[in-house]
Amino acid sequence: MPVESVYPALEPLLPRVRKPIQYVGGEVGSVVKDWEGADVRWALCYPDAYEVGLPNQGVQILYEVLNERDGVLAERTYTVWPDLEALMREHGVPQFTVDAHRPVSAFDVLGVSFATEMAYTNLLTVLDLACIPLFSSERTVAHPLVIAGGHAAFNPEPIADFLDAVVLGDGEQAVLAITDLIRDWKGAGQPGGRDGLLLRLARVAYVPRFYDVSYYSDGRISNVTPNRQGVPPSVSKHTVTDLDAWPYPRRPIVPVAETVHERYSVEIFRGCTRGCRFCQAGMITRPVRERSITTIGSMVAGGITASGFDEVGLLSLSSADHSEINEIAVDLADCYQGTNVGLSLPSTRVDAFNVTLANELSRNGRRSGLTFAPEGGSERMRKVINKVVTEEDLLRTVTTAYASGWRQVKLYFMCGLPTETDADVLAVAQLARRVIAAGREASGRRDIRCTVSIGGFVPKPHTPFQWAAQCAPEVVDARLRALGGALRADRAYGKAIGFRYHDGQPGLIEGLLSRGDRRVGRVILAAWRDGARFDGWSEYFSFGRWVRCAESALATEPVDLAWYTTRERDYSEVLPWDHLDAGLDRDWLWQDWQDSIAPEGAGEVEDCRWTPCYECGVCSAMGTEIQVGPTGERLDGKRLLPVVGART
Amino acid sequence: MSEPEGRGKHSVARPDPKDPKTAQLPAVQHLVVRYAKRGKMRFASHRDVARVFERGVRRAGLPIAYSAGFTPHPRISYAGGAPTGVASEAEYLTLALTSREAAAQVRERLNATLPDGIDVIAVMDKGGLGGDLPPGEDWQRPDALEASRWRVVLPGVEPAAAERAVAGFLALSEAPVERLTDKGVRRLDARAAVVTLDVLGPADPDDGLRGVVTGVQDCAILRMVVLHAAPAVRPDDVLTSLRERHGLVPSSPPITTRLAQGSLALLAGTSVL
Numbered sequence A: 001m002p003v004e005s006v007y008p009a010l011e012p013l014l015p016r017v018r019k020p021i022q023y024v025g026g027e028v029g030s031v032v033k034d035w036e037g038a039d040v041r042w043a044l045c046y047p048d049a050y051e052v053g054l055p056n057q058g059v060q061i062l063y064e065v066l067n068e069r070d071g072v073l074a075e076r077t078y079t080v081w082p083d084l085e086a087l088m089r090e091h092g093v094p095q096f097t098v099d100a101h102r103p104v105s106a107f108d109v110l111g112v113s114f115a116t117e118m119a120y121t122n123l124l125t126v127l128d129l130a131c132i133p134l135f136s137s138e139r140t141v142a143h144p145l146v147i148a149g150g151h152a153a154f155n156p157e158p159i160a161d162f163l164d165a166v167v168l169g170d171g172e173q174a175v176l177a178i179t180d181l182i183r184d185w186k187g188a189g190q191p192g193g194r195d196g197l198l199l200r201l202a203r204v205a206y207v208p209r210f211y212d213v214s215y216y217s218d219g220r221i222s223n224v225t226p227n228r229q230g231v232p233p234s235v236s237k238h239t240v241t242d243l244d245a246w247p248y249p250r251r252p253i254v255p256v257a258e259t260v261h262e263r264y265s266v267e268i269f270r271g272c273t274r275g276c277r278f279c280q281a282g283m284i285t286r287p288v289r290e291r292s293i294t295t296i297g298s299m300v301a302g303g304i305t306a307s308g309f310d311e312v313g314l315l316s317l318s319s320a321d322h323s324e325i326n327e328i329a330v331d332l333a334d335c336y337q338g339t340n341v342g343l344s345l346p347s348t349r350v351d352a353f354n355v356t357l358a359n360e361l362s363r364n365g366r367r368s369g370l371t372f373a374p375e376g377g378s379e380r381m382r383k384v385i386n387k388v389v390t391e392e393d394l395l396r397t398v399t400t401a402y403a404s405g406w407r408q409v410k411l412y413f414m415c416g417l418p419t420e421t422d423a424d425v426l427a428v429a430q431l432a433r434r435v436i437a438a439g440r441e442a443s444g445r446r447d448i449r450c451t452v453s454i455g456g457f458v459p460k461p462h463t464p465f466q467w468a469a470q471c472a473p474e475v476v477d478a479r480l481r482a483l484g485g486a487l488r489a490d491r492a493y494g495k496a497i498g499f500r501y502h503d504g505q506p507g508l509i510e511g512l513l514s515r516g517d518r519r520v521g522r523v524i525l526a527a528w529r530d531g532a533r534f535d536g537w538s539e540y541f542s543f544g545r546w547v548r549c550a551e552s553a554l555a556t557e558p559v560d561l562a563w564y565t566t567r568e569r570d571y572s573e574v575l576p577w578d579h580l581d582a583g584l585d586r587d588w589l590w591q592d593w594q595d596s597i598a599p600e601g602a603g604e605v606e607d608c609r610w611t612p613c614y615e616c617g618v619c620s621a622m623g624t625e626i627q628v629g630p631t632g633e634r635l636d637g638k639r640l641l642p643v644v645g646a647r648t
Numbered sequence B: 001m002s003e004p005e006g007r008g009k010h011s012v013a014r015p016d017p018k019d020p021k022t023a024q025l026p027a028v029q030h031l032v033v034r035y036a037k038r039g040k041m042r043f044a045s046h047r048d049v050a051r052v053f054e055r056g057v058r059r060a061g062l063p064i065a066y067s068a069g070f071t072p073h074p075r076i077s078y079a080g081g082a083p084t085g086v087a088s089e090a091e092y093l094t095l096a097l098t099s100r101e102a103a104a105q106v107r108e109r110l111n112a113t114l115p116d117g118i119d120v121i122a123v124m125d126k127g128g129l130g131g132d133l134p135p136g137e138d139w140q141r142p143d144a145l146e147a148s149r150w151r152v153v154l155p156g157v158e159p160a161a162a163e164r165a166v167a168g169f170l171a172l173s174e175a176p177v178e179r180l181t182d183k184g185v186r187r188l189d190a191r192a193a194v195v196t197l198d199v200l201g202p203a204d205p206d207d208g209l210r211g212v213v214t215g216v217q218d219c220a221i222l223r224m225v226v227l228h229a230a231p232a233v234r235p236d237d238v239l240t241s242l243r244e245r246h247g248l249v250p251s252s253p254p255i256t257t258r259l260a261q262g263s264l265a266l267l268a269g270t271s272v273l
Helices: A007-016 A057-067 A082-091 A117-129 A157-162 A172-187 A193-201 A280-284 A293-307 A325-336 A352-361 A379-384 A391-403 A422-443 A473-488 A505-515 A520-529 A543-553 A561-565 A586-596 A618-622 B039-043 B046-059 B103-113 B159-170 B205-214 B235-246
Strands: A040-046 A072-078 A109-113 A145-149 A211-215 A221-226 A264-267 A311-315 A342-345 A365-367 A369-375 A408-415 A449-456 A497-501 B011-015 B029-037 B076-078 B087-097 B118-125 B147-155 B176-181 B184-189 B194-199 B219-227 B255-262
Touching (some): A007 A082, A040 A172, A057 A172, A117 A520, A145 A193, A172 A193, A293 A325, A325 A342, A352 A391, A379 A422, A391 A408, A391 A422, A408 A422, A408 A473, A422 A473, A473 A505, B029 B103, B103 B118, B147 B235, B159 B194, B159 B235
Parallel strands (some): A040 A072, A040 A109, A369 A408, A449 A497
Antiparallel strands (some): A211 A221, A342 B011, B029 B087, B029 B118, B147 B219, B194 B219
């Protein structure tokens, strides 16, 4: 059946919307394959604006992995801004892909990547504009399968009713396995209809409707049980065990429009075992799997050539921990010395070695800003979250930075962590003052700056803090106000210290969506019907709307917004995501939670990269093991890296 | 939120212009590029187009010169671009290169890597600094880009109705219109900048191309030469006047294309649809 492009209907609307270029596709690196030549077709969705969604690594990787296969086609779709949404509704233009402007409803699969829970209402916009029934139970064989992935999908329960299936963990191999299942099912004449396909899918993915959730009268979950034969009681995450075999993205998509990241990013390893107790990414992506220095080198060379970007980001959850990070930094800096290609590192742990590393990457460079994430303001707080950095460490690190010529240091913190008091947050002000004092002394200059950036902590599933009570937004806001006041009141240092913060209210809704169960789906639907769009954007987010919708949608339930967020859970409570297996041993997580709040002071967990395994459970449950170097290889700049835009 | 969007979390470093080790190579050649903005790419803004060329010259491996300063930029100078949503067959920019390249090859290398719709039409060697091009080909000469010739397709408009509106417009001594800009409402005289304006008639030799060029059969096609005045008057402003004063309302947004830019003398030559 031929599928017509919706572009002729879309084009007359584009002169009437902001930034129309984001809707037309045609980017370098994008692919349009023949529709009839493919037997399995994916629409990959990042449910936020194009400018945020385009640079997303996950979508770009899967797009390339799928399009490299014969007989498989993948196109991209993003959430349209409300100005275009209104026009599309008025003129009957359906949700489209930007690659060939095909209607999303014509695809076999709509794969949606959730980096954040705040995009849940955007999922409903996409489904509705695509003319796909919002509820999985109302869809037929004529509709695409709606499959979610990404970090937020590790607790998909709040959107379970809107999804057909959920992939936990790494997507590279999972999308190919799903592709094969769909091809076989279609080839066999769609046996069993949509349920038949979902039953097959239940072997590699979580199919929410094949599980029943029952509740106690007080609102807690009593159990989650499969309701079909052959459906496993729990579903495990997928783990790619050889990153060198999956060197994507190789041909990054180069946007014409402005986007939030304008660089070619290479993931230098996946997973993190630092054990920061607040960090969901560090818990669900275990174990650590390094990409080798030689693969990184060839990806950088190829990616820069294919994209024309002038900046390379070395991505991971803790980039300085790569076993050969020093060699990577030195060799890449050698290769790109005398070019206008910049190298960048994500924010790093507080560690003097990271300054050395940044110095290397910025060799001959102007050292503008260096970013560290101590996360907790006081030493006590940092022990609670297992980010053990003494104030001495921190001052030594920033002193090294200022002395090496860096003018500005940015420090990231969280507010509202378990056991936190006002004093822990005010300690940030004291710390910032000492940073400036030490920096002025070390650099001999007065124009150095320190920027404090702080946001509210949201407890996340599959972390030791999954049982914690979230701090109320009023408390977060009061502490942030007090901190801001303390920083501004300081005459000697105040002007050298910048202060950026995020209000507590959006965090409470993020908390509801993060640790919610299936009943929260009603709240999401009510908020969306009430107009909720782009909730991750402060100009669109309405706390009042969410509070109102939570009240009305949960009116007949024994639970409410506070029950989901500011309530501490106990060991015996069934958590909505307990049947979804990230490999972490539940008892280990509980013990770590208990250790963090122990009255005698928090216990420390070391990193299994360098110390014996501490039995978090992932490797034994998933049959994986950590993969770290060193390989002993080095990069040969002349051979690997073409030099464009050479300088003297 | 624990990980707010848009946290500037990357530590980036750039070359230091004060450091002699990192000084930029001088430019030895300037190439004037005439390019088109077609099809879907007409929705690119001039900042979008600049991004496309900066990355395009790097992908093409051209020895582009960089500016000095804290954030070195590829040395590409742009003539005022057609507005977002407006197509063009006559946009101009100049590339500064640190070693000499053959103009024809540069055209090929760029077209091999630029996205479809940003198409290089011609590359002309301006030589070194102070080099010379024939009048009309060097947009950077004073008065070189005095005016533009535009084609405007008005879907759903009867050519006869367009004729009447155009006659009414041309008879005006001034045609004040308002345009909403980022800086608020601007008042302009649309009539003063219009040198010529007519409607493509059925007897016009170009008329057979109507469907081919526009993709729309049921339409009127305007042609106009508009001076690059300050404040700038765009074909859009002329259309505003035609709509407000003469009731000319297309059934869907007009499709405007810049066909040529140059001196008035040059644009007075024969028109191509």
